Structure formats: C-alpha cells, structure tokens
Amino acid sequence: xxxxxxxxxxxxxxxxxxxxxxxxxxxxxxxxxxxxxxxxxxxxxxxxxxxxxxxxxxxxxxxxxxxxxxxxxxxxxxxxxxxxxxxxxxxxxxxxxxxxxx
Numbered sequence: 001x002x003x004x005x006x007x008x009x010x011x012x013x014x015x016x017x018x019x020x021x022x023x024x025x026x027x028x029x030x031x032x033x034x035x036x037x038x039x040x041x042x043x044x045x046x047x048x049x050x051x052x053x054x055x056x057x058x059x060x061x062x063x064x065x066x067x068x069x070x071x072x073x074x075x076x077x078x079x080x081x082x083x084x085x086x087x088x089x090x091x092x093x094x095x096x097x098x099x100x101x102x
Contacts, residue, residue, distance in 0.1 A: 004043065005052050005053060005055075005056035007020075009056055010052060010055055010056055013055055013056065013058055013061070014055065014061075014062060015062075019062055020055070023051075023055060023060065023061075023062055024048055024051040024052050024055060025048070025051075027051035027054060027055070027060050028047040028048040028050070028051040029047075031047040031050055031051060032047045037050065037054070038054050038057075038059035038060065039053065039054060039057060039059065
C-alpha cells in the first residue's frame, strides 16, 4: 500500500487519475532510462514512486500542448540523427586520409 505521496495531493497537481497514471508511467520510464532527476534525494527507490514524488512537488507536469511536444521530440531526434551522420562522415574521411598516407 502506498501512503506517500497521497493520491489526494497528486490529484491537486494533475486533473485526473488517468493523466496521473500516464504521466507517472512515462516519467518512470524516463528515470529507468537514465533521465536526469528533478530532485536531489528521493524517499523512494522504485522509479514509479520517484516519478510520483516529482509530480507531487510540481516538477513534472502534463504538457499543455501534446502535439507541440511530439513535434519538438521529432525535431530533436532528427537533429541527433544528423549529428550522428555528420560524425560518421568525419570519421570516414579521417580513415580515408589515414589510409592514403600509409
């Protein structure tokens, strides 16, 4: 049984139980994948409870415009992909230059 944070205080931060479940689940996955935490020390050990603590403090919220958030995430992924491809091209050029000098 979960006592802290209480469902009542969490529902003051999020407008529905459904939104609370989705938000805490997504944040817990982010924490498991190594996302930077929004607080220094947690009372809990499990990622879901850490997410709920962050929600209780108001540090994790439901994005007001989910479509905008998805578009931003897509842009970020495309940017990372371009950077990766540019790095690969640099490495290939460097290898070709080194092979030409041998």
